[in-house]
Amino acid sequence: MESATRKLWAKQDRHQGDRLRLFTAVAGVVDATRVLYPGSFVDIAPSFVFPSVTYVDVDRRAERFFADTDGAEEIIAANVTDDRPRSVTFLHQDYRDDLDLPEQSFDLLISLYAGFISEHCTRYLRIGGRLLVNSSHGDAAMASIDPRCELIAVITSRDDRYRVDATDLDTYLIPKKSRAITAELLHELGHGIAYTRSPFAYLFRRVH
Numbered sequence: 001m002e003s004a005t006r007k008l009w010a011k012q013d014r015h016q017g018d019r020l021r022l023f024t025a026v027a028g029v030v031d032a033t034r035v036l037y038p039g040s041f042v043d044i045a046p047s048f049v050f051p052s053v054t055y056v057d058v059d060r061r062a063e064r065f066f067a068d069t070d071g072a073e074e075i076i077a078a079n080v081t082d083d084r085p086r087s088v089t090f091l092h093q094d095y096r097d098d099l100d101l102p103e104q105s106f107d108l109l110i111s112l113y114a115g116f117i118s119e120h121c122t123r124y125l126r127i128g129g130r131l132l133v134n135s136s137h138g139d140a141a142m143a144s145i146d147p148r149c150e151l152i153a154v155i156t157s158r159d160d161r162y163r164v165d166a167t168d169l170d171t172y173l174i175p176k177k178s179r180a181i182t183a184e185l186l187h188e189l190g191h192g193i194a195y196t197r198s199p200f201a202y203l204f205r206r207v208h
Protein backbone atom coordinates (compact mmCIF):
# COMPACT_ATOMS: atom_id res chain seq x y z
CA MET A 1 0.00 0.00 0.00
CA GLU A 2 1.35 3.45 -0.92
CA SER A 3 2.14 5.39 2.23
CA ALA A 4 -0.13 8.28 1.13
CA THR A 5 -3.08 5.87 1.14
CA ARG A 6 -2.09 4.47 4.54
CA LYS A 7 -1.66 7.97 5.98
CA LEU A 8 -4.99 9.21 4.66
CA TRP A 9 -6.79 6.21 6.07
CA ALA A 10 -5.03 6.55 9.46
CA LYS A 11 -6.20 10.16 9.62
CA GLN A 12 -9.74 9.27 8.57
CA ASP A 13 -9.82 6.41 11.11
CA ARG A 14 -8.29 8.38 13.98
CA HIS A 15 -11.20 7.38 16.22
CA GLN A 16 -10.24 3.83 15.46
CA GLY A 17 -13.09 1.66 14.25
CA ASP A 18 -15.65 4.42 14.71
CA ARG A 19 -17.03 4.29 11.16
CA LEU A 20 -16.91 0.49 11.18
CA ARG A 21 -19.12 0.59 14.28
CA LEU A 22 -21.45 3.10 12.64
CA PHE A 23 -21.91 1.15 9.41
CA THR A 24 -22.19 -2.15 11.27
CA ALA A 25 -25.12 -0.67 13.23
CA VAL A 26 -26.69 0.57 9.99
CA ALA A 27 -26.18 -2.79 8.25
CA GLY A 28 -27.99 -4.41 11.18
CA VAL A 29 -31.23 -2.76 10.03
CA VAL A 30 -30.58 -1.96 6.35
CA ASP A 31 -30.22 -4.90 4.01
CA ALA A 32 -28.30 -3.07 1.29
CA THR A 33 -26.25 -4.45 -1.58
CA ARG A 34 -25.69 -1.30 -3.63
CA VAL A 35 -24.60 1.78 -1.71
CA LEU A 36 -23.93 5.33 -2.98
CA TYR A 37 -21.67 7.60 -0.91
CA PRO A 38 -21.33 11.12 -2.36
CA GLY A 39 -18.84 13.38 -0.54
CA SER A 40 -17.11 10.31 0.87
CA PHE A 41 -13.58 11.73 0.89
CA VAL A 42 -11.58 8.59 1.89
CA ASP A 43 -14.17 7.07 4.21
CA ILE A 44 -14.01 3.56 2.77
CA ALA A 45 -15.68 2.01 5.84
CA PRO A 46 -19.02 1.24 4.10
CA SER A 47 -17.10 -1.37 2.09
CA PHE A 48 -16.30 -3.19 5.33
CA VAL A 49 -19.97 -4.18 5.62
CA PHE A 50 -21.68 -3.60 2.23
CA PRO A 51 -20.77 -5.51 -0.96
CA SER A 52 -20.95 -2.79 -3.60
CA VAL A 53 -20.19 0.86 -2.87
CA THR A 54 -19.89 3.78 -5.28
CA TYR A 55 -17.92 6.68 -3.77
CA VAL A 56 -18.11 10.19 -5.23
CA ASP A 57 -15.87 13.12 -4.39
CA VAL A 58 -14.29 16.13 -6.09
CA ASP A 59 -11.19 16.03 -3.90
CA ARG A 60 -7.90 15.07 -5.63
CA ARG A 61 -6.66 13.21 -2.53
CA ALA A 62 -9.78 11.05 -2.58
CA GLU A 63 -9.19 10.35 -6.26
CA ARG A 64 -5.59 9.26 -5.56
CA PHE A 65 -6.69 7.19 -2.54
CA PHE A 66 -9.21 5.15 -4.53
CA ALA A 67 -6.86 4.92 -7.54
CA ASP A 68 -4.51 2.90 -5.30
CA THR A 69 -6.77 -0.15 -5.63
CA ASP A 70 -4.30 -2.48 -3.87
CA GLY A 71 -4.16 -0.10 -0.91
CA ALA A 72 -7.94 0.24 -0.77
CA GLU A 73 -8.34 -3.55 -0.97
CA GLU A 74 -5.82 -4.01 1.83
CA ILE A 75 -7.75 -1.64 4.10
CA ILE A 76 -11.02 -3.43 3.31
CA ALA A 77 -9.46 -6.87 3.85
CA ALA A 78 -8.17 -5.81 7.27
CA ASN A 79 -11.65 -4.69 8.39
CA VAL A 80 -14.18 -6.71 6.43
CA THR A 81 -16.92 -8.33 8.47
CA ASP A 82 -18.05 -11.11 6.08
CA ASP A 83 -16.72 -13.05 3.08
CA ARG A 84 -18.90 -11.60 0.30
CA PRO A 85 -16.89 -10.22 -2.64
CA ARG A 86 -16.47 -6.43 -2.66
CA SER A 87 -16.96 -3.99 -5.50
CA VAL A 88 -15.56 -0.48 -5.08
CA THR A 89 -16.16 2.30 -7.62
CA PHE A 90 -14.92 5.86 -7.30
CA LEU A 91 -16.30 8.77 -9.33
CA HIS A 92 -14.16 11.90 -9.29
CA GLN A 93 -17.15 14.15 -9.79
CA ASP A 94 -19.31 16.83 -8.30
CA TYR A 95 -22.38 15.03 -6.97
CA ARG A 96 -24.56 17.97 -8.10
CA ASP A 97 -23.77 17.03 -11.70
CA ASP A 98 -25.30 14.09 -13.54
CA LEU A 99 -23.40 11.05 -12.24
CA ASP A 100 -24.46 8.88 -15.17
CA LEU A 101 -25.83 6.27 -12.77
CA PRO A 102 -29.21 4.60 -13.25
CA GLU A 103 -32.00 6.29 -11.30
CA GLN A 104 -33.57 4.31 -8.43
CA SER A 105 -30.76 1.74 -8.48
CA PHE A 106 -29.19 2.06 -5.00
CA ASP A 107 -30.40 0.51 -1.74
CA LEU A 108 -28.66 3.01 0.54
CA LEU A 109 -27.56 6.62 0.08
CA ILE A 110 -25.06 8.03 2.60
CA SER A 111 -24.89 11.75 3.40
CA LEU A 112 -22.39 12.68 6.13
CA TYR A 113 -20.87 16.16 6.50
CA ALA A 114 -20.84 16.91 2.76
CA GLY A 115 -23.72 19.23 1.85
CA PHE A 116 -27.14 18.73 0.35
CA ILE A 117 -26.62 15.23 -1.00
CA SER A 118 -30.24 14.19 -0.53
CA GLU A 119 -31.37 17.04 -2.74
CA HIS A 120 -29.14 15.99 -5.65
CA CYS A 121 -28.83 12.21 -5.25
CA THR A 122 -32.12 10.83 -3.88
CA ARG A 123 -33.05 10.18 -7.50
CA TYR A 124 -30.48 7.34 -7.55
CA LEU A 125 -32.09 5.70 -4.51
CA ARG A 126 -34.72 3.05 -5.18
CA ILE A 127 -38.21 3.47 -3.73
CA GLY A 128 -38.00 1.72 -0.36
CA GLY A 129 -34.26 2.40 -0.19
CA ARG A 130 -32.69 4.12 2.82
CA LEU A 131 -30.98 7.45 3.31
CA LEU A 132 -28.46 7.75 6.15
CA VAL A 133 -27.98 11.44 6.82
CA ASN A 134 -26.66 13.68 9.57
CA SER A 135 -27.64 17.22 10.34
CA SER A 136 -24.33 19.06 10.36
CA HIS A 137 -24.59 20.60 6.87
CA GLY A 138 -28.39 20.87 6.88
CA ASP A 139 -29.05 17.75 4.84
CA ALA A 140 -31.15 16.02 7.52
CA ALA A 141 -33.35 19.11 7.55
CA MET A 142 -33.49 19.01 3.75
CA ALA A 143 -34.57 15.35 3.85
CA SER A 144 -37.16 16.14 6.53
CA ILE A 145 -39.00 18.49 4.13
CA ASP A 146 -38.58 16.21 1.10
CA PRO A 147 -41.88 14.44 0.30
CA ARG A 148 -39.89 11.49 -1.10
CA CYS A 149 -38.39 10.80 2.35
CA GLU A 150 -39.94 9.47 5.54
CA LEU A 151 -38.09 9.26 8.86
CA ILE A 152 -37.93 5.65 10.08
CA ALA A 153 -35.22 5.71 12.77
CA VAL A 154 -32.43 7.69 14.38
CA ILE A 155 -28.85 6.59 15.03
CA THR A 156 -27.67 7.51 18.50
CA SER A 157 -24.08 7.44 19.66
CA ARG A 158 -22.98 6.83 23.22
CA ASP A 159 -19.79 5.47 24.78
CA ASP A 160 -18.38 4.62 21.34
CA ARG A 161 -21.49 2.60 20.45
CA TYR A 162 -24.09 3.32 17.80
CA ARG A 163 -27.68 2.27 18.29
CA VAL A 164 -30.61 2.41 15.90
CA ASP A 165 -33.76 3.63 17.59
CA ALA A 166 -37.17 3.68 15.91
CA THR A 167 -39.16 4.85 18.91
CA ASP A 168 -40.64 8.28 19.65
CA LEU A 169 -39.77 9.54 16.18
CA ASP A 170 -42.17 12.45 16.55
CA THR A 171 -39.83 13.88 19.21
CA TYR A 172 -37.01 14.40 16.67
CA LEU A 173 -36.44 17.07 14.03
CA ILE A 174 -38.10 19.73 16.15
CA PRO A 175 -36.21 23.02 15.64
CA LYS A 176 -35.17 24.85 18.82
CA LYS A 177 -36.08 28.08 17.11
CA SER A 178 -39.63 28.03 15.82
CA ARG A 179 -39.59 28.87 12.09
CA ALA A 180 -40.63 27.40 8.78
CA ILE A 181 -37.91 25.19 7.33
CA THR A 182 -37.64 25.63 3.58
CA ALA A 183 -35.01 24.63 1.02
CA GLU A 184 -34.29 28.34 0.44
CA LEU A 185 -33.66 28.90 4.15
CA LEU A 186 -31.32 25.89 4.34
CA HIS A 187 -29.34 27.05 1.29
CA GLU A 188 -29.11 30.52 2.78
CA LEU A 189 -27.97 29.27 6.21
CA GLY A 190 -25.33 26.89 4.84
CA HIS A 191 -25.37 24.92 8.09
CA GLY A 192 -27.68 22.61 9.98
CA ILE A 193 -30.74 23.43 12.05
CA ALA A 194 -30.44 23.19 15.85
CA TYR A 195 -32.95 20.62 17.05
CA THR A 196 -34.28 19.92 20.54
CA ARG A 197 -32.82 16.39 20.29
CA SER A 198 -29.57 15.68 18.48
CA PRO A 199 -28.94 12.06 17.53
CA PHE A 200 -25.79 11.30 15.52
CA ALA A 201 -27.80 10.68 12.33
CA TYR A 202 -31.19 9.83 10.86
CA LEU A 203 -32.49 7.03 8.67
CA PHE A 204 -35.11 7.91 6.09
CA ARG A 205 -36.94 5.61 3.69
CA ARG A 206 -37.63 6.74 0.14
CA VAL A 207 -41.39 6.51 -0.24
CA HIS A 208 -41.99 8.17 -3.66
Ligand SMILES: C[S@@+](CC[C@H](N)C(=O)[O-])C[C@H]1O[C@@H](n2cnc3c(N)ncnc32)[C@H](O)[C@@H]1O
Pocket residue numbers: 038039040041042043056057058059062093094095096112113114115
Ligand atom coordinates in the same frame (compact mmCIF):
# COMPACT_ATOMS: atom_id res chain seq x y z
C1 LIG B 1 -16.03 17.05 5.59
S1 LIG B 1 -15.71 15.88 4.32
C2 LIG B 1 -16.68 14.49 4.87
C3 LIG B 1 -16.14 13.18 4.34
C4 LIG B 1 -16.93 11.96 4.76
N1 LIG B 1 -18.30 12.01 4.32
C5 LIG B 1 -16.89 11.75 6.26
O1 LIG B 1 -17.95 11.80 6.90
O2 LIG B 1 -15.80 11.51 6.78
C6 LIG B 1 -16.66 16.50 2.95
C7 LIG B 1 -16.28 15.89 1.60
O3 LIG B 1 -17.32 16.18 0.67
C8 LIG B 1 -16.74 16.50 -0.57
N2 LIG B 1 -17.69 17.31 -1.31
C9 LIG B 1 -18.30 18.47 -0.89
N3 LIG B 1 -19.11 18.92 -1.84
C10 LIG B 1 -19.03 18.03 -2.88
C11 LIG B 1 -19.67 17.97 -4.15
N4 LIG B 1 -20.54 18.91 -4.54
N5 LIG B 1 -19.38 16.92 -4.96
C12 LIG B 1 -18.51 15.97 -4.55
N6 LIG B 1 -17.85 15.99 -3.37
C13 LIG B 1 -18.13 17.01 -2.54
C14 LIG B 1 -15.45 17.24 -0.21
O4 LIG B 1 -14.53 17.20 -1.27
C15 LIG B 1 -15.00 16.45 1.02
O5 LIG B 1 -14.13 15.41 0.66
